[in-house]
Amino acid sequence: MPLNDLLSELGIMPLRAIAFQSLLLMVAIVLEAMVLRQQLRLGYRTSMQYAATLNLLATSLGWVAFLAAEAVLPLALRSQIISYVLFNRFYANSWTDVLPVVVVVVAIAAFFFTYWIKLQGLLWLLQLLGQKPIDTTPEAIEVSRRQRYQRARRVQVEEQRSDSPRALAVLQANALSFTAILVLLLLVNQTGVVGW
Amino acid sequence: MVGGLLTFLRQTLIELGNLLSNLLPPRYFSWQTVIYMSLFSWLMSLLARLLATTAFTIGLLATISWICLAIGVGWALESNKARLFGIPIAPWVSGAILCLFLFGSWGGRWLQPALVAWPLVSFAVIAVPNLLSWDFSLKNPPPAVRQQLALLFCLSLLFSSWFQFYFRIQTWVRNYPSLVADSVENSAFVYRIPGQTIALPAGVTHLTIAEELLREQVDNKPWPSVERWLLNLDGQRQVMRQRVRSQTGRTTSLEDSLWQLDFQPLSNGDGYTLKLWAIWSGPAASPSGYYLEKTCLLMPVNRGGLLPENSPAGYSTTQWASLTCDLETPRLAGHPRGVGARGQV
Numbered sequence: 173m174p175l176n177d178l179l180s181e182l183g184i185m186p187l188r189a190i191a192f193q194s195l196l197l198m199v200a201i202v203l204e205a206m207v208l209r210q211q212l213r214l215g216y217r218t219s220m221q222y223a224a225t226l227n228l229l230a231t232s233l234g235w236v237a238f239l240a241a242e243a244v245l246p247l248a249l250r251s252q253i254i255s256y257v258l259f260n261r262f263y264a265n266s267w268t269d270v271l272p273v274v275v276v277v278v279a280i281a282a283f284f285f286t287y288w289i290k291l292q293g294l295l296w297l298l299q300l301l302g303q304k305p306i307d308t309t310p311e312a313i314e315v316s317r318r319q320r321y322q323r324a325r326r327v328q329v330e331e332q333r334s335d336s337p338r339a340l341a342v343l344q345a346n347a348l349s350f351t352a353i354l355v356l357l358l359l360v361n362q363t364g365v366v367g368w
Numbered sequence: 369m370v371g372g373l374l375t376f377l378r379q380t381l382i383e384l385g386n387l388l389s390n391l392l393p394p395r396y397f398s399w400q401t402v403i404y405m406s407l408f409s410w411l412m413s414l415l416a417r418l419l420a421t422t423a424f425t426i427g428l429l430a431t432i433s434w435i436c437l438a439i440g441v442g443w444a445l446e447s448n449k450a451r452l453f454g455i456p457i458a459p460w461v462s463g464a465i466l467c468l469f470l471f472g473s474w475g476g477r478w479l480q481p482a483l484v485a486w487p488l489v490s491f492a493v494i495a496v497p498n499l500l501s502w503d504f505s506l507k508n509p510p511p512a513v514r515q516q517l518a519l520l521f522c523l524s525l526l527f528s529s530w531f532q533f534y535f536r537i538q539t540w541v542r543n544y545p546s547l548v549a550d551s552v553e554n555s556a557f558v559y560r561i562p563g564q565t566i567a568l569p570a571g572v573t574h575l576t577i578a579e580e581l582l583r584e585q586v587d588n589k590p591w592p593s594v595e596r597w598l599l600n601l602d603g604q605r606q607v608m609r610q611r612v613r614s615q616t617g618r619t620t621s622l623e624d625s626l627w628q629l630d631f632q633p634l635s636n637g638d639g640y641t642l643k644l645w646a647i648w649s650g651p652a653a654s655p656s657g658y659y660l661e662k663t664c665l666l667m668p669v670n671r672g673g674l675l676p677e678n679s680p681a682g683y684s685t686t687q688w689a690s691l692t693c694d695l696e697t698p699r700l701a702g703h704p705r706g707v708g709a710r711g712q713v
Contacts (some may be wrong), residue, residue, distance in 0.1 A: 182561070183541060184548070186533050189557040221515055228522035235529030239536060247622070254540050255651030258547060260554040263651045300518060301511040360556070 184258070193231070196356065200349035201227050207348055211341035223345070225297055226290045233289055234282070249274075287346045291339055399443035406436035434469035438462045442493065463490030483531045487524035494520060544623040546570050550653045571627055571646030571660045572697055574612050578629055578644050579662065579693050581611050591668040591687040598633055598640070605630060626650035630704065639667035639689075645704045646697075656702040664693040 201223045209219035242253060248266050255263045262271055413429035442462035450457050466489050471482035495517055501507045509517070537558060541548055546569035552558050585604075586594045597604065609629050616624060628647045633640040642664040652658055668687035 183564075184537055184552060184558045184560050186530065186537060186557055187559040188555060189533065190530055192556065221519065225515070225519050225522055228519065228526055232522055232525035232529050235526065235533065239529065239532055242536065251544075251651055254544065254547070257537070257557045258540075258552050258555050259550065259651055259653045260556050261655065263657070265649075297515075297518060300514055 196353050197227055197231060199352055199356065203349050203352055204345035207345040208341055211337065211344065222294065222297065226293045226342075227349070229293045230286045230289045234286070237285075283346070283350055286350075287343060290346055291342045294338065294342060399440050399447060402436050402440035402443060406433045406440055409433035409436060431469075434465070438465040438469070438493075441465060459493040460486075460490045462493045463487070466493070480535045484528050484535070486531070487527035491521055491524040543621060544626075544650065545621065546623055546627075546648065547651065550658075552653070554653060569648070569660065569699075570616075570621075570623065571648060573616065574627055574629055574646045575644055575660060575662045575697050577612050577615050578608050578631070579664070581608055582642070582644075582664065582693075583691055586666060586689050587691040589689050591689050594666065594689040601633070623650060632704075633666070636665070637667075639665065642666055643704070647703065654701045658699055658701050659704055660697045660699055661704070662693060662697045664691055666691050 201220070204227060205216075205219040205223035208214055208223055209216060212219070214222065242250060245253070252262050252265065252267055252271065255261065262268065267274075409429050410433040413426050413433060416426045416429055439462070442458045445458035445461055446456065463486055467482040467486045470489075471478045471485070474481070498509045498513055498517060499507055545567065548567055549569040552560055586597055589597075608631065612629055613624075626649050628649060629645070630647060631642055631644045633642050635641075644662040644664065645659050647659040648657060667690050669690045670687055
């Protein structure tokens with residue numbers, strides 16, 4: 173039966189991970205947009221766009237980091253990861269005793285890594301959006317260049333002044349979304365909703 | 369007669385003309401033109417191949433053909449407003465065609481780079497018209513477009529990561545084929561579409577090899593020698609593992625070190641029940657792991673029929689061993705020798 177062949181060719185697919193991640197991303201984006209909107213006095217639409225961009229950036233960079241790290245880890249630790257991904261539990265091998273410590277350290281590192289990425293991403297995003305379209309005539313270029321230098325200087329000064337509320341807002345947003353995700357994961361693992 | 373033929377010919381010509389005017393693009397600047405350019409370029413590359421020109425010419429013509437095809441199909445979908453859940457699909461189809469072209473000629477396992485690159489290539493298809501004008505000078509789109517492009521880039525990176533995760537799981541399964549035989553019902557990450565044929569774990573093969581060895585060593589042998597064979601249990605286990613290792617050595621995989629072969633004779637009336645175990649010590653769905661068990665019956669039998677006519681007394685009491693093994697290898701949770709080997713889980 174060709175359909176069956178195709179299915180066994182596809183094998184095990186990370187569909188639950190995709191569904192789960194989409195759900196958690198939506199929760200995180202909504203929560204972070206609320207915090208950014210309150211703290212930075214942004215519009216509703218703007219804050220949603222910022223939060224979505226930052227969260228997607230952090231998530232995809234996290235995937236890249238995970239996929240790169242998984243390829244270079246020692247075999248015993250890799251098989252623990254395989255066990256967790258496929259069977260939702262660790263198994264007994266030489267890493268069993270240190271695994272809780274590893275998990276906690278990785279989680280804390282992930283929090284601060286995400287925070288740094290989001291803060292940096294917000295700076296990049298503001299830089300990307302802050303530029304005005306350029307006129308192509310030489311005088312206009314000259315004028316606009318001078319303007320841009322002035323603006324850049326002003327922006328730098330402003331940035332130094334407004335850096336700490338932004339950092340604080342991103343920290344709060346990140347903490348809120350991490351807490352929400354953690355609570356959701358605990359709930360799901362408690363009630364066994366995963367077994368759908 | 370001649371007049372009839374002429375009218376028929378005229379009719380045919382008019383029909384042909386109608387057909388052609390249907391095929392011809394309404395304007396020169398339209399997607400049909402681009403598709404025809406692609407077709408023309410492809411035919412030219414075929415012609416070039418027939419004439420045995422340099423590989424560069426053929427490659428260039430084929431490349432132009434593919435790029436025109438991608439542009440043409442994307443344009444056609446866009447002008448017909450093809451939407452899937454409100455999302456324009458034109459850039460994704462164009463990106464897929466470009467990926468087919470870029471990676472399809474690689475051969476071997478080309479699907480993996482093609483699928484991983486697909487979202488990123490599609491993003492490039494969306495971004496390039498916004499960032500480049502017709503004379504290849506950089507454009508500076510308005511902030512709203514820039515914001516959307518940044519969002520799209522992050523999204524396509526996420527899609528690409530998902531594809532890569534899928535292929536990483538396939539690599540795991542290639543390295544540890546027995547994982548497929550376990551249930552992934554509890555997983556929070558993966559899902560297996562039901563109805564697939566699931567391969568047997570490698571332990572079944574190991575048990576079959578062990579059974580063959582057992583047959584060579586004890587089947588149809590005099591019972592006393594079998595009793596002697598059973599005295600050196602540790603040695604026989606070593607031999608058995610050696611045999612399995614040498615027989616599976618050709619298709620060695622990472623998981624071979626996670627299977628352990630063991631057996632234990634239990635006395636059963638006159639003879640023995642031999643339990644052969646293939647014990648899996650890798651990742652498993654059940655908390656205490658699992659093992660496969662094959663049960664064999666080793667019994668002494670009298671072979672009256674084989675006795676010579678004038679045999680001395682006592683010869684008739686010589687017994688021979690007969691080995692019968694079950695075909696099925698039930699899968700049991702835990703460890704056959706209790707919890708000692710695995711520790712608490």
